[in-house]
Amino acid sequence: MKSLPLILALAAAAVAPLTLTGCRQETAEVERTLGFDAWVPVYNKHIAGWLEKKKADAQVELDKTIAALASAPEDKKPSLEAQLEAARRDMAKLEFRQSLGDFFQFRTPADVPADLVWEKGLDEPEIGDPRAKKGGVIRRHFLDLSFPPTLRPFGPNSNHSFRGDLYDNIDLPLVTLHPTTTKVIPGVACEWATSTDGRTVYFRIDPEATYSDGEKVYAKDVLLDIYTRASDNVVNPYTKEFYRENYAQVITYGDDVLSVTLSEAKLYAAALAGTISPASPKFYREYGPDYADRYQWRFPPTTGAYEVRPEDIVKGASITQTRVKNWWAKDRKYYKYRFNPDKMVTTLVREDSKAFELFRAGELDTYLLTQPQFWYEKSEMPPVYDGYIERATVFNRYPRIPRGFYMNVTKAPLDNRDVRIGIHHAMNWQKVIEVVFRGDYSRLQSFNQGFGKFSDPSIRARPYSVQQAREAFRAAGYTEEGPDGILKKPGGEKLSVSITYPTIPLYDRILAILKEDAKACGFDLRLDGLESTVVYRKVMQKQHEMNFSGWNTTPPTPTYFQFLHSTFAFDDKGNPKPNTNNLFVWSRPDTDALSLTVRDALTEKELAEASKKLQHIIHDEAIFLPSFTTEFQRVGSWRWVRWPDSAETHYAPALSYEPHEGYCYWIDEDVQKETQEARRSGKTFPEVNRVVHPPETDQP
CATH class of the missing domain: 3.90.76.10 (Dipeptide-binding Protein; Domain 1)
Structure with a gap:
């Protein structure tokens, strides 16, 4: 899994x-x-x-x-x-x-x-909670606000x-x-x-x-x-x-x-x-x-707990997953307290604000409230005060997602290291964290951060600095300033790079802030916001200049091979290779060797040494621009959605990126009926705001 x-x-x-x-x-x-x-x-x-x-x-x-x-x-x-x-x-x-x-x-x-x-x-240890009940339906929405391009x-x-x-x-x-x-x-x-x-x-x-x-x-x-x-x-x-x-x-x-x-x-x-x-x-x-x-x-x-039946695929609208009848692993250790709802219905909603209103109305059962505007403003509402919706801040030990700008080094001027370094200093991520995320988030410091002994905590992301950005751009040959404040080379080449990203309100707001503050550094950040499936296709064809995304990473060890090895950079004709995760289109013998060492390591020492060297190369070459991260997820759920609270599992497994991924929740249909009757009669329950930390255990 x-x-x-x-x-x-x-x-x-x-x-x-x-x-x-x-x-x-x-x-x-x-x-x-x-x-x-x-x-x-x-x-x-x-x-x-x-x-x-x-x-x-x-x-x-x-x-x-x-x-x-x-x-x-x-x-x-x-x-x-x-x-x-x-x-x-x-x-x-x-x-x-x-x-x-x-x-x-x-x-x-x-x-x-x-x-x-x-x-x-x-x-x-067992996974989940012995109190879990089978049955019911959980209703959610596609988190990226788009329908999957294929099954x-x-x-x-x-x-x-x-x-x-x-x-x-x-x-x-x-x-x-x-x-x-x-x-x-x-x-x-x-x-x-x-x-x-x-x-x-x-x-x-x-x-x-x-x-x-x-x-x-x-x-x-x-x-x-x-x-x-x-x-x-x-x-x-x-x-x-x-x-x-x-x-x-x-x-x-x-x-x-x-x-x-x-x-x-x-x-x-x-x-x-x-x-x-x-x-x-x-x-x-x-x-x-x-x-x-x-x-x-x-x-x-499938060998797993849920199947998708042909009649449950409504293209462009929803996908329903049905729990497999008499699933062979339903009584096995590690699985018997998980995968509890009879059905999981995921619906397409094109805007976050509309999805939240559906949640508020009880049409969606859970909602991720990690973004500050949902936590501090929108979820301050009667259904929360009346105890119908319960909130939780759930901390985890999951490695930090490498979310940031992936720079395609085959695209000029990103083939120039000084330009890349200048862009790092031209992005005011701290302002984004303070303004958009209310200071709750923190700066991501490096690629593959948070893998314990396999990550180097000494690496620090480059701070926003007009002076340092302009110095780097000057070293790259951008020595003149145009009437619009954007730097250019003596021959007239303007310092301008596009960022391709999925156009959702959060990213639109983040990139508007970055674009504005980049101007003070003499850098024109062109916003290339597209529908998420279009972004994916463009990036897979290596047609992007920079891409703002966060790629999944899973414990216990980091991976570099798919992101850095030259096998996934160019085809036999020397053209950027499509349909690979080497978004940098990066190719160099030393990173090839190190990424293979990480993949093939015989000992933890060997893996740690190679991984840290790669982290430093990625930082020194400035091909990845770290953005923001969190050590928690915030969740809102109607009170009939129950979460584990056992000795082994606090709300969700500790190495789940977000709590739903553990599939340890369940629908209590008796509580659902009680809550719906309470809403009609005006009965209320105590307000619930939980802060949950994972159990202590040794980790790599």
Whole structure:
């Protein structure tokens, strides 16, 4: 689940089954499912060829480094020795992978090693509250004020803001991480075991695990999940690269056991190997080159608690998720007190003010009140005073979302570091925090802040300074000032950069303040506010200059690979690569090496050192401009929405970014009836304003 797997979120596939009639049509449809069996040897051959090329390239690099070291002066040797060590490690990893044979293999139960020590992960604290009741309906709205561009969990436009509620937070992968302790707990696999070398993790599929359509989950379904994402039927570059680079081999041992071998032993190996969710073969019988169009609005059978039925998709209006009848995990530890409402209805409302009025009227059950105008002004209202709506400030230990300006360094003048530094000093974020957020928020200091020992708290965001901004712009060649106060080069080139962002009232207000104060620095900040789905498409095509956004990050470790590695910067022709998360279009050998080290770290020390170096590079190169952050979320909910208050879970799991993500709340239909009757009769209840802190526990 997304609230906890490492940020490698690889969701499961999608759709409602197709009703077939007639023998000839049945035969044709079945033949399409054979795509997987035909693809396996092709993919095995592809991986073998890719490894051979990688090995040849690695040998060239190894020989070059050895030669350079032999003639290097003493002051250069430490750096070259580190390069040599890394090159030898890469070579050893490739040779190990080649020694394994085919990437996909199919063996028998008798081939499972007999000396494995199996773990069940059942010793962690329970999640949720034993008082939780099943039933009822919770009504919310799309938080980004737009309807999802697709229901597909992968492929074009699938990385939208609602995918967490559809897939990442709902589907059960093989294993996941406990949302308070970050220890491995069962998902679709009921137990797992790690080989003595730490590279291979074996998983046993829970014998009762089924999809929402009642079909049993088999080990082979996990391989099918890889097929759907790694085949040429879909544009999915990050996930393809992730599977190819991280997984060395996947083997099934009959129907119930599989193993995933990593390229090398890593921290959180079981969680990384177990991040895959199974995919329904019945669902994918139609999978092919037309996947993106065919599956655009179809939801898959899921291993999780909620499904989306075809009749519950009202395009441009609402999506209803229904709790799976007789869900196989409903009585399992870590899940039995969660996923409680029978239905979750999410409605499109185009404006925050209208959504709040629906909440005030009781048409929406909960509302995030974190923004000061909702907390201090709008929620100071009779339904709160009368105890019908309850408010809470909920603190968490979630790493800080990297929200800020992502600068596309292929776009002039952002290819100039001095310009980027000047823009940092030209943005008056402290004024935004004081004016817009009433001083409740704080300045985000760095990219991937808040990961404990893996983050460097000494890094400080550049403050607003007219003098420092103009000095940086002058160093970049902008030495003259036009009649409008905006700096320009002697040749007339004006200092102007656009910021692409979703046009919502909050962001409009923030950027109006930033634009105005930037003028004093001689900088023209052009506002490119667009509807959120249009923003997403533009950014994915790398057509932005700067993008204001906050990308999901998940504990326990930070990720840099998808944001910084050159693989996701340029295509084979040297053009910016679309549909990747490298929004900086950044490409440099040292950041490539460090981002790989973070991804492949064997020890916490190795990960911490590489992560902090990357934080410093991002800061020094000024490619990310930190904005604001909070350590809490504020929630308003009608009193029939109940939240956990148990020893293990205070309101929500500690590592939930916002309280709904833990799915630990429930609808008390008796309290709902009582409250509705009280509103009609004029009866009131005590006003409730809670401040909630997470339980203490050791964290990375």
